[in-house]
Amino acid sequence: MEVQEKSLHMTVLMTPEMANFAGNVHGGALLKLLDQVAYACAARYCKSYVVTVSLDQVAFKEPIRVGELVTFRANVNYVGKSSMEVGVRVMAEDLRSKTRRHTNSCYFTMVAMGEDGKPIPAPPLEISTTFERKLYEAAAMRRDMRREVARRNEEITAGIPDYNSD
Numbered sequence: 001m002e003v004q005e006k007s008l009h010m011t012v013l014m015t016p017e018m019a020n021f022a023g024n025v026h027g028g029a030l031l032k033l034l035d036q037v038a039y040a041c042a043a044r045y046c047k048s049y050v051v052t053v054s055l056d057q058v059a060f061k062e063p064i065r066v067g068e069l070v071t072f073r074a075n076v077n078y079v080g081k082s083s084m085e086v087g088v089r090v091m092a093e094d095l096r097s098k099t100r101r102h103t104n105s106c107y108f109t110m111v112a113m114g115e116d117g118k119p120i121p122a123p124p125l126e127i128s129t130t131f132e133r134k135l136y137e138a139a140a141m142r143r144d145m146r147r148e149v150a151r152r153n154e155e156i157t158a159g160i161p162d163y164n165s166d
């Protein structure tokens with residue numbers, strides 16, 4: 001039986017062109033890497049093209065410095081029909097002091113796409129450990145909260161011209 005490839009690790013050295021005006025890593029540079037990691041993780045899991053639909057809970061807890069080695073650990077936590085939640089945990093390592101710290105985690109929703117540019121089913125997620133079960137349940141909770149936030153936002157903003165229209 002083929003083992004599902006749910007996880008992906010990527011390590012990148014933070015180089016000077018990624019810096020912001022304060023000399024730390026620019027948030028946008030990190031977001032681009034996060035999106036690439038989530039793409040690679042989901043595309044390898046699905047063996048198809050995937051697109052990013054949403055990104056939740058990006059909180060930069062502390063700055064990442066130029067010269068640090070950053071490791072992204074991505075995992076497919078949850079699969080719906082065509083959509084998946086990919087969680088990405090970010091660890092930064094100071095190469096001289098060898099200290100490592102968790103700087104942020106965030107959650108992407110990716111959708112598997114067919115050749116015709118329409119969503120296609122993603123492979124059902126095989127859950128074999130208690131840890132994977134917990135990741136799945138937390139992701140399902142976030143999916144429900146996303147829907148609830150969207151519903152309540154529409155309720156509150158109903159009637160504001162152009163606010164909810166495409």
Ligand SMILES: CC(C)(COP(=O)(O)OP(=O)(O)OC[C@H]1O[C@@H](n2cnc3c(N)ncnc32)[C@H](O)[C@@H]1OP(=O)(O)O)[C@@H](O)C(=O)NCCC(=O)NCCS
Nearest residue numbers: 051052053054079080081082083084109111117118119146
């Ligand atoms: C992804 C896309 C094809 C989905 O289209 P759609 O008409 O909403 O299709 P569906 O209604 O079938 O939804 C597909 C899945 O996406 C999920 N989805 C749609 N909008 C979502 C949102 N805002 N947040 C989370 N999930 C979402 C649906 O719940 C569904 O999940 P499921 O198949 O597991 O049940 C469409 O939104 C798209 O093309 N978006 C642009 C993606 C892109 O270009 N990203 C890069 C940005 S530059």
